[in-house]
Amino acid sequence: DSGVTQTPKHLITATGQRVTLRCSPRSGDLSVYWYQQSLDQGLQFLIQYYNGEERAKGNILERFSAQQFPDLHSELNLSSLELGDSALYFCASSPRDSSTGELFFGEGSRLTVL
Amino acid sequence: AQSVAQPEDQVNVAEGNPLTVKCTYSVSGNPYLFWYVQYPNRGLQFLLKYITGDNLVKGSYGFEAEFNKSQTSFHLKKPSALVSDSALYFCAVRDEGTGFQKLVFGTGTRLLVSP
Numbered sequence: 547d548s549g550v551t552q553t554p555k556h557l558i559t560a561t562g563q564r565v566t567l568r569c570s571p572r573s574g575d576l577s578v579y580w581y582q583q584s585l586d587q588g589l590q591f592l593i594q595y596y597n598g599e600e601r602a603k604g605n606i607l608e609r610f611s612a613q614q615f616p617d618l619h620s621e622l623n624l625s626s627l628e629l630g631d632s633a634l635y636f637c638a639s640s641p642r643d644s645s646t647g648e649l650f651f652g653e654g655s656r657l658t659v660l
Numbered sequence: 661a662q663s664v665a666q667p668e669d670q671v672n673v674a675e676g677n678p679l680t681v682k683c684t685y686s687v688s689g690n691p692y693l694f695w696y697v698q699y700p701n702r703g704l705q706f707l708l709k710y711i712t713g714d715n716l717v718k719g720s721y722g723f724e725a726e727f728n729k730s731q732t733s734f735h736l737k738k739p740s741a742l743v744s745d746s747a748l749y750f751c752a753v754r755d756e757g758t759g760f761q762k763l764v765f766g767t768g769t770r771l772l773v774s775p
Contacts, residue, residue: 588767589768648694654703
């Protein structure tokens, strides 16, 4: 158990809909990262937050947005969903923004868009 | 930009035999390299990392990795494979800029250990 909690574990929805994925980082961790894992794209970095502020953006679509709240949990919002958004979405956390250490991953939220 | 490459989609090895999963990197500056493992329907688990120091890094579950600067490689190794080692393995490199750091992952290598 990494200490990173993601909900829901599975989500099935229709095209055009909007969903919210939630992540609670390890206790004390200030950084939260979102990654998307799909069969054809591998693991793609989406976005990073540190103590409530956006720090880095990767291959995140404009239809997607995220935020980190004062209690440090984070939410990834996916809107106008398309079939191609079906993927496993991982959240990870790390203790310090400039740490040389590893990321701790949650078990992911599997999104299926029908 | 920092990147890693995993040239093999799949590696097959018999239980008890040594295994190697390959990774090469491309970085500007000092490389910070990582290996992660993903079991079915699970998140990624940290195995080991190279920041500086000895070129042979020891990690979890009996895995080790050899850092080779001249060949820009960071291959994952284990002297004796177990069936339970069958999983998806990712090499990663730290990418950092002003005020941020993140990991960039390779495409993954599926390890299949046969009994």
